[in-house]
Amino acid sequence: MLRIVPARPATPTLYDVAREAGVSLATASRALNGSARRVREDSRVKVLAAAERLGYSTNAPAQAFARGGSTSIFLVVSDITDPFFAAIAAGAMRRAGSDGRLVLMGVTERDPARELDMVRTARRQRPAAIVLAGSRRHPDRTRAALLGELDAFEAGGGRVVAIGQDSLPYARVSFDHAGSGRDLAAAVAGLGYRRPLVLAGPAELQIARERVRGLADGFETAGIPLSGDRVVSGGFGRDDGEATMRDLLRAGVEADLVVAVNDVMAIGALAALREAGVGVPDRMGVAGFDDIAPSRDAAPALTTVRLPLEEAGSTRSSSPSATRSTRGCGSARRC
Amino acid sequence: MLRIVPARPATPTLYDVAREAGVSLATASRALNGSARRVREDSRVKVLAAAERLGYSTNAPAQAFARGGSTSIFLVVSDITDPFFAAIAAGAMRRAGSDGRLVLMGVTERDPARELDMVRTARRQRPAAIVLAGSRRHPDRTRAALLGELDAFEAGGGRVVAIGQDSLPYARVSFDHAGSGRDLAAAVAGLGYRRPLVLAGPAELQIARERVRGLADGFETAGIPLSGDRVVSGGFGRDDGEATMRDLLRAGVEADLVVAVNDVMAIGALAALREAGVGVPDRMGVAGFDDIAPSRDAAPALTTVRLPLEEAGSTRSSSPSATRSTRGCGSARRC
DNA sequence: TTGTAGGCGTTATCAA
DNA sequence: TTGATAACGCCTACAA
Numbered sequence: 143m144l145r146i147v148p149a150r151p152a153t154p155t156l157y158d159v160a161r162e163a164g165v166s167l168a169t170a171s172r173a174l175n176g177s178a179r180r181v182r183e184d185s186r187v188k189v190l191a192a193a194e195r196l197g198y199s200t201n202a203p204a205q206a207f208a209r210g211g212s213t214s215i216f217l218v219v220s221d222i223t224d225p226f227f228a229a230i231a232a233g234a235m236r237r238a239g240s241d242g243r244l245v246l247m248g249v250t251e252r253d254p255a256r257e258l259d260m261v262r263t264a265r266r267q268r269p270a271a272i273v274l275a276g277s278r279r280h281p282d283r284t285r286a287a288l289l290g291e292l293d294a295f296e297a298g299g300g301r302v303v304a305i306g307q308d309s310l311p312y313a314r315v316s317f318d319h320a321g322s323g324r325d326l327a328a329a330v331a332g333l334g335y336r337r338p339l340v341l342a343g344p345a346e347l348q349i350a351r352e353r354v355r356g357l358a359d360g361f362e363t364a365g366i367p368l369s370g371d372r373v374v375s376g377g378f379g380r381d382d383g384e385a386t387m388r389d390l391l392r393a394g395v396e397a398d399l400v401v402a403v404n405d406v407m408a409i410g411a412l413a414a415l416r417e418a419g420v421g422v423p424d425r426m427g428v429a430g431f432d433d434i435a436p437s438r439d440a441a442p443a444l445t446t447v448r449l450p451l452e453e454a455g456s457t458r459s460s461s462p463s464a465t466r467s468t469r470g471c472g473s474a475r476r477c
Numbered sequence: 478m479l480r481i482v483p484a485r486p487a488t489p490t491l492y493d494v495a496r497e498a499g500v501s502l503a504t505a506s507r508a509l510n511g512s513a514r515r516v517r518e519d520s521r522v523k524v525l526a527a528a529e530r531l532g533y534s535t536n537a538p539a540q541a542f543a544r545g546g547s548t549s550i551f552l553v554v555s556d557i558t559d560p561f562f563a564a565i566a567a568g569a570m571r572r573a574g575s576d577g578r579l580v581l582m583g584v585t586e587r588d589p590a591r592e593l594d595m596v597r598t599a600r601r602q603r604p605a606a607i608v609l610a611g612s613r614r615h616p617d618r619t620r621a622a623l624l625g626e627l628d629a630f631e632a633g634g635g636r637v638v639a640i641g642q643d644s645l646p647y648a649r650v651s652f653d654h655a656g657s658g659r660d661l662a663a664a665v666a667g668l669g670y671r672r673p674l675v676l677a678g679p680a681e682l683q684i685a686r687e688r689v690r691g692l693a694d695g696f697e698t699a700g701i702p703l704s705g706d707r708v709v710s711g712g713f714g715r716d717d718g719e720a721t722m723r724d725l726l727r728a729g730v731e732a733d734l735v736v737a738v739n740d741v742m743a744i745g746a747l748a749a750l751r752e753a754g755v756g757v758p759d760r761m762g763v764a765g766f767d768d769i770a771p772s773r774d775a776a777p778a779l780t781t782v783r784l785p786l787e788e789a790g791s792t793r794s795s796s797p798s799a800t801r802s803t804r805g806c807g808s809a810r811r812c
Numbered sequence: 813t814t815g816t817a818g819g820c821g822t823t824a825t826c827a828a
Numbered sequence: 829t830t831g832a833t834a835a836c837g838c839c840t841a842c843a844a
Contacts, residue, residue, distance in 0.1 A: 166832075167823095172830090199601050201603060203539075204820075209823065209824095225558065294487075540838060
């Protein structure tokens, strides 16, 4: 008689391991994952051997389900190719790895609607924490919906952490943007620059506004009032920095220094200056914020304010402690 | 009489939604996730309204568990701050997003042991596919274990894709490194360079070896035999490129061109040349592979071979089709 | 079109 | 220390 053997799923389950090891399901579970290790050594060995023999792999979704949650961290970033966010992500993953956690990641591409969407997706995964790294805009249309999701997540026992977004009512890792701006202004003023120009980025971006505010404060203190026409709005990316700078050069602005509200923009501005044949730093200095990795290779050197991005990504708890630090300039002459 | 209200988990379940909507569990399930939409419009509306009212969020682990798997993609990369991998990741996430999938990510930090570990972690998540982006080394000690895991994963119905690692017996997205090397050699020879030096990276790295082989071929064809002493081994990172170049300069090598096996190293070499006051590209040209984003801002410009990284990350199926393309040089004089 | 009921793999409770 | 067994939240035949 030919019996049809049911096409058992090729992946063995804990049940298979238990049977193979000659113990109960409970014992197998405890041996492989149990926290309170109250399993006799010899049966532990049996179970492990059986698991090995069968090529057993824990079914994490099932486990998370049974436990009512996982230990994963869901990280929401704007754009993973932006060194700023890559550094944060690297920090988070390094930390998670050493904690035996998994990092799930979603990108928003700087679109608030997609951000909301990613948070919904994140919530569905039932992670231990949702970490938001991005930047809020001023008229924040999706804010209510976002807070609704996040509050519900916290109500369910989840943890929410906002990196660099102090306007969110959750645990946060914050950067003192205004303070960094003041420091940077003081530093460049100390280097002798007198006619600064500020590439301010988008007016709606809080991070950009705070940095500009800090710069204005700092220059003011140094006796260099920053009039409104010296602060130019524009986009927040590399190409935006290049375009804005190019426009300014074409318009014939006078300045001995350009400060962009982030390094990426500063690098763009550098390209525009190079193209226009304006000597840096002789005829014009260039400065930015963040001290991202590529800034190190910007030639000529950039003056930049360092932000502890990797640390931010790897910070576990997060009292609203402002962190900032400045960094000296590279090898360029006046910096 | 005071009754203790059981502390119900704050997150409502599908069961709660069904009750709230006055329908059965099955109907609620079908209305919210069902594929074959055979739910009457009015009850569909009732369910959606109830879900909205309760702030219901699907329990993805439970769903994945019940369905016996998820649609997620697990991406394993060496280092997310490396623009090379960031580009691949961005491509994968973009694609996944438009497919309504989630990307789980793990980093190996170029450590084979950690890679094996990440693959195990990946398998536990029961994703639809595991995508490996990295580079294999030659004496590949973990290979057997790795293949064991991946084979088991495929046996369980999963899909494995290797990006840029043709030695793995799975679906792959491959780059024609040797071809790129030939192209690059031909291009720079055409620009008039005659005394090339190659920063070859680690001898164990297959990707590096193939590129070097292509370069040697190409130079040979151009009548510029590449003797062994013109090919210098070293690390694969930016700092390695800088260090190797610095050593070479100190040793007084003669050359009119340096070709690094990747842009990151080339950028490092550029830093060493700048430091040593060697004019680029007048006294020495610099070339690399990958055409990563920061290369665009390398000053002076780099000659580089473009690789379709984002496309690679977003490629769904993957016949072993080799893809390559070259790119012209930037604004520098001789390139 | 809707509801009932069994099952998915693991954990956790409670006896033995 | 171990073993039954009942959840856990959702999906899906199967029946109604």
